[in-house]
Amino acid sequence: MTHILKHYKKKIAFIFSAMRHFAQELKDADYQVKYIKLNDS
Numbered sequence: 001m002t003h004i005l006k007h008y009k010k011k012i013a014f015i016f017s018a019m020r021h022f023a024q025e026l027k028d029a030d031y032q033v034k035y036i037k038l039n040d041s
Helices: 002-028
Strands: none
Touching: none
């Protein structure tokens, strides 16, 4: 079970990383992006 949990944690981290990079690509292409981080109030 521990192996499965580590896999999910890595997958979630990868998804968040991909979202950050995609948001930056859109900003670089002059799109208006509102990216809200998990720790934003």
